[in-house]
């Protein structure tokens with residue numbers, strides 16, 4: 001990764017993507033050019049970020065330098081996309097723009113950045129601890145190098161899946177909204193423990209360890225989810241009593257519809 005890279009929006013997710021790449025010395029800090037919106041973030045990055053990267057405030061004269069970078073990571077919130085305008089005097093060829101914006105289609109990106117080949121990526125919050133899932137949909141006419149560069153950005157911190165763009169909204173629903181759904185489930189189950197007299201801290205710890213153990217068991221023993229369920233559900237026992245309550249409250253349907261709804265919402269952003 002010897003070329004310059006511009007990071008348009010250096011927030012939580014951009015930080016999680018770029019920092020491991022800098023840690024592994026795959027790119028030199030002086031080749032990273034990032035732009036943020038506020039004076040506060042500018043100051044924070046200059047004073048506290050562990051690498052001495054180039055950082056500019058949006059709309060400043062100096063920030064125009066980002067358009068000289070062949071590679072760009074677009075990582076502002078979707079509602080701020082309207083504030084980003086491609087420079088009109090781009091001289092470099094084969095410019096790549098990798099967008100992680102929820103719900104913004106390749107078509108929209110290509111219209112907004114006509115001098116770039118665009119890639120749409122969906123990643124998720126566990127990328128901040130190197131356990132992310134990243135879905136990539138390629139735009140048209142991408143070179144082998146551009147594809148390789150895109151994968152390099154994410155492969156240190158996530159598993160990569162390549163998709164037709166049509167599937168990115170449902171991928172986002174499952175993997176990007178999923179962590180909030182899991183957090184809600186952990187919280188609710190822990191409240192169950194709390195109701196039985198355990199402390200909040202212990203309840204949450206037990207629930208999280210139980211989830212990790214269950215997932216490991218399913219994966220290691222190559223069980224189906226039904227097989228696992230049958231393993232722990234004995235006739236007239238405690239687990240079937242619990243499952244009956246969940247079925248009565250339509251939890252399956254609620255979870256299915258939550259994913260479908262998140263996917264629809266992602267489509268609406270475009």
Ligand SMILES: NC(=O)c1ccc[n+]([C@@H]2O[C@H](COP(=O)([O-])OP(=O)(O)OC[C@H]3O[C@@H](n4cnc5c(N)ncnc54)[C@H](OP(=O)(O)O)[C@@H]3O)[C@@H](O)[C@H]2O)c1
Nearest residue numbers: 009010011012013036037038041058076077083101102123
């Ligand atoms: N959070 C998640 O779970 C998650 C997961 C996957 C993907 N994503 C996607 O990742 C993107 C970034 O999310 P995030 O959580 O990292 O957001 P974030 O922490 O709020 O970061 C957004 C960054 O964009 C900057 N910015 C805003 N307006 C700008 C402008 N006009 N020009 C340049 N920079 C500008 C902000 O600067 P200031 O700090 O100065 O305002 C900030 O550095 C979103 O599009 C989101 O859909 C998020």
